[in-house]
């Protein structure tokens with residue numbers, strides 16, 4: 066049960082590779098924080114610095130108010146689950162889970178209670194006497210989690226714990242991690258490159274790129290109000306459509322003009338633009354695929370050609386090309402489309418698409434910052 | 439049915455090739471064993487002590503072993519055993535620690551150190567003999583005190599034999615170390631609770647080679663003992679029986695000595711060989 070605070074943390078690997086730049090973050094007690102970002106952005110490095118497995122080049126890491134920079138991993142009150150499980154292959158599942166307790170010289174009967182309790186929680190009781198090599202991936206992952214559970218640590222660190230599992234098992238384990246979190250009621254720091262995992266698990270998401278934090282916020286915040294283009298494209302699947310377009314201001318009302326159409330910016334957003342003194346000009350317009358609708362010809366409709374239609378079950382993903390060849394993705398619920406309409410949706414079909422003023426995200430083309438944030 | 443027939447055909451073929459392989463192996467082992475059997479038989483021959491033109495003794499007995507017991511052999515054997523045991527223990531500890539360090543720690547001089555040792559290892563050990571003798575004799579560790587001297591020689595350079603075990607340690611995932619350290623293990627505990635159990639075959643190999651080196655050493659041992667029987671090891675001592683004026687009295691005793699020398703090594707190998715075969719790294723990380 067502890068807070069974690071990182072202040073100006075920097076990591077320089079030898080040969081002057083800067084993996085993490087000036088990382089500042091305060092994690093509250095019992096919070097579930099997820100670090101997410103593309104490969105190589107420094108998520109693992111940051112986590113490993115918190116764990117004490119990697120030296121901190123600059124800045125401080127505090128756990129529970131105590132600077133832990135110079136403490137060994139074992140003295141930091143953390144538990145960690147590794148991506149590749151890192152089970153001790155020569156020990157049985159029971160001994161794997163009991164390892165940390167034995168090092169602490171906990172009496173065997175207490176160890177027995179704790180291990181069997183953890184095994185029950187995780188549903189691995191029947192495998193306790195097996196060696197790790199006789200377990201499936203999902204079972205190994207449970208053992209790895211069990212090993213971390215029995216330590217009663219203040220902070221639970223997980224580095225891509227699910228990335229070695231197949232999609233179905235991953236979904237199942239994700240749900241189990243949510244349950245585990247409710248049971249353990251401790252601080253979690255979780256690393257993943259999968260935005261879905263981040264969105265479903267996190268209280269707060271830390272989105273990273275090239276060693277920099279791009280945004281910190283709740284799943285709602287980063288989804289609804291991405292600070293910048295990177296976050297906008299990273300969060301949400303399929304990813305947000307981005308087009309370069311004009312922004313005009315007529316009689317105090319703002320309009321965007323993608324591909325010759327003219328669509329009004331939502332009133333609140335317009336006010337914000339006005340407040341900030343945005344006059345108009347080029348902007349990057351972002352619209353999520355699920356916020357685009359099929360429409361009839363009109364001033365606010367964009368003509369386009371269907372290239373690919375993907376049937377996903379409950380929804381249909383339409384990849385369309387606008388007249389100048391820009392590819393956009395449209396997500397429509399299957400239930401909104403009649404049988405006749407569905408038949409007409411074949412490659413080459415001419416369509417009109419539109420979107421509402423509320424769904425727009427506007428970014429500065431130079432700085433790629435959100436104009437509305 | 440036809441499928442089944444095909445299967446049976448494969449089985450017969452397999453059995454045939456297996457028998458061929460086993461026959462070959464048996465022949466090879468017989469060839470290997472002939473000298474050993476010969477020596478064992480000679481060691482029980484009591485009708486004469488010199489070399490003869492037949493193999494099976496006419497009279498059997500333990501006289502040769504009794505002779506051994508009454509000679510300096512006891513002393514030599516003890517010398518060799520002490521040196522080999524000390525080398526096995528100390529050298530194994532040093533080599534394993536060295537390998538672990540070079541495999542797991544990153545420090546400034548790691549690369550240069552490894553290159554330096556590689557180059558140093560290319561010079562034959564014999565080159566250092568004269569200077570080593572000087573050093574040992576100044577320390578008073580030659581002749582009758584050859585035992586500590588030889589232990590020192592074999593242990594001093596043992597760190598250079600890290601290649602094999604470092605190579606093996608490198609194949610053990612580092613996340614195991616990290617998991618153990620998070621679990622509360624010190625570096626030393628990581629070494630003996632995680633790495634060594636996983637590297638059992640290499641540990642055994644290290645112990646065996648460390649033991650075997652001094653056990654069969656002749657050149658250095660002879661040089662350091664420098665003619666003083668009290669400092670001989672078995673190889674040097676027994677060789678002194680093979681001089682022209684001794685050989686006819688000592689030949690069968692020599693054979694008995696050979697048997698006694700071969701015994702511990704044979705037992706050691708028989709006990710430890712199963713670890714050579716056994717691999718234990720499965721299931722550590724998803725493969």
Ligand SMILES: Nc1ncnc2c1ncn2[C@@H]1O[C@H](COP(=O)(O)OP(=O)(O)OP(=O)(O)O)[C@@H](O)[C@H]1O
Pocket residue numbers: 078079082083084102103104105106107108109110111258
């Ligand atoms: N030991 C190292 N020496 C030098 N550079 C390193 C080392 N470890 C990582 N890096 C570099 O630091 C950067 C961040 O690595 P890190 O492992 O933290 O990425 P990550 O966000 O966890 O990526 P992934 O999703 O692929 O695991 C990368 O550019 C990587 O090349």
Ligand SMILES: [Mg+2]
Pocket residue numbers: 108109110224
């Ligand atoms: Mg990583």
